Amino acid sequence: MKNNKKITVVGAGPGGLTAAIILVKNGYEVDLFEQNNDVGSRFNGDFQGLENWSDHEDTLDILKNLGIETNFLCQPYYGSDGLFYGPKLKKVVVKTSRPLFYLIERGAGNNSFDQGLRQQAEKVGVNIIWNHKLESIKEGYAIVSTGPKATDAIAKGFVFKTSLKDSFIAFLDNKIAPKAYAYLLVNNGRATFATCLFEDFKNERMIFDKALETLKSVIDIDINEPKKFGGFVNFFNKPILSKNKRFLYVGENAGFQDALWGFGIKYAMLSGYYAAQSIINDTSYKDLCMTHLVPKFQTSLANRWLFAHLTNYGYSFLLSKLESFDDVIPPLRKHYNQSISKKMIYRIANRWYKTKLINKQCLNEHCDCVWCRHGTHAHAN
Numbered sequence: 001m002k003n004n005k006k007i008t009v010v011g012a013g014p015g016g017l018t019a020a021i022i023l024v025k026n027g028y029e030v031d032l033f034e035q036n037n038d039v040g041s042r043f044n045g046d047f048q049g050l051e052n053w054s055d056h057e058d059t060l061d062i063l064k065n066l067g068i069e070t071n072f073l074c075q076p077y078y079g080s081d082g083l084f085y086g087p088k089l090k091k092v093v094v095k096t097s098r099p100l101f102y103l104i105e106r107g108a109g110n111n112s113f114d115q116g117l118r119q120q121a122e123k124v125g126v127n128i129i130w131n132h133k134l135e136s137i138k139e140g141y142a143i144v145s146t147g148p149k150a151t152d153a154i155a156k157g158f159v160f161k162t163s164l165k166d167s168f169i170a171f172l173d174n175k176i177a178p179k180a181y182a183y184l185l186v187n188n189g190r191a192t193f194a195t196c197l198f199e200d201f202k203n204e205r206m207i208f209d210k211a212l213e214t215l216k217s218v219i220d221i222d223i224n225e226p227k228k229f230g231g232f233v234n235f236f237n238k239p240i241l242s243k244n245k246r247f248l249y250v251g252e253n254a255g256f257q258d259a260l261w262g263f264g265i266k267y268a269m270l271s272g273y274y275a276a277q278s279i280i281n282d283t284s285y286k287d288l289c290m291t292h293l294v295p296k297f298q299t300s301l302a303n304r305w306l307f308a309h310l311t312n313y314g315y316s317f318l319l320s321k322l323e324s325f326d327d328v329i330p331p332l333r334k335h336y337n338q339s340i341s342k343k344m345i346y347r348i349a350n351r352w353y354k355t356k357l358i359n360k361q362c363l364n365e366h367c368d369c370v371w372c373r374h375g376t377h378a379h380a381n
């Protein structure tokens, strides 16, 4: 793709915008197609976290090294800024030497992460074509970052105004967040509360009501002007990285996600960055992913398998263990990165995990659809 100075990018999420920004900064001309009329339409002003435990480098330094500015709400939250509740509401505070995560806002709001990336893309000269759902690309190369295509986990929640001070609460309890967690994030008079489910989707409403009841039982909370939001995430056993030597898949569309807890933003941005780098330096995107992303992704799938088998007793044990560390970042990092035992567990997890993706085919061997999975693929392994 190196000699081709015009590249199409599909999808203005974190993956597509990162790829487009890097390409334009390196002298490429980029047409970025987005099916909606603005960024962030999957979200509704809800707060999310840029996790800061899985890498040695601080997440903000990683973004800086990618060439991404933090021109959006990005507030550090340390372990001591919040609480974890285990089953039976055992309260745990964890200690961290650096922020555990950076709180960001998602959606189309002025200060949102998505708007920040949009502004950076427009500033460098990415040509964004709004309201254009791209179904196929007849000629040339493309980076395809169209987000999740199936529901492997869901989140149901609401955003609201409150007088609570800035803080976070996370709950680990299968009764209110099956095989996942529920969370409250408060920033500057606004809050997000949601529960995540990796199973039992049909009972989402009942589970959400129980989660909210549990939240209200642990803090005095005023909830004003609530607005609902919800969403889903998607991950594969083996990310699909390219098709027909023309399309590079990034982000959740490639099946990249933190399979343990759904912290997919970093995966989306990094895979977007590596896709762009592979074009700029004429190197293999697959090799870059195999070196920098796939080992961690596989570890996250191993962690998912472990977490899914922990039960509430296991969560209690896990939280007491985390509470005992002077700094939880190093042990969390260790668990998020590959080791011999995690490689072995990944083998089991790989057989155990079945993505919910329905593999729609267009039945054309040399197709140019950006959405189907037909054609010659490069898998992650």
Ligand SMILES: Cc1cc2nc3c(=O)[nH]c(=O)nc-3n(C[C@H](O)[C@H](O)[C@H](O)COP(=O)(O)OP(=O)(O)OC[C@H]3O[C@@H](n4cnc5c(N)ncnc54)[C@H](O)[C@@H]3O)c2cc1C
Pocket (backbone or CB within 6 Å): 010, 011, 012, 013, 014, 015, 016, 033, 034, 035, 036, 039, 040, 041, 042, 047, 048, 049, 050, 051, 132, 133, 134, 135, 145, 146, 147, 148, 155, 230, 231, 232, 233, 250, 251, 252, 253, 257, 262, 263, 264, 265, 266, 268, 370
């Ligand atoms: C409720 C919720 C909470 C989350 N919380 C966190 C969190 O706290 N931390 C974290 O790291 N991650 C979190 N995630 C996951 C994170 O949001 C995603 O992993 C990330 O947004 C994936 O980025 P992406 O670029 O791959 O896809 P997306 O963000 O989905 O972007 C894809 C874009 O492509 C566009 N598009 C799709 N098809 C086409 C087409 N054919 N033509 C043109 N445009 C198209 C879409 O409109 C969209 O704008 C959460 C997800 C949800 C749902």
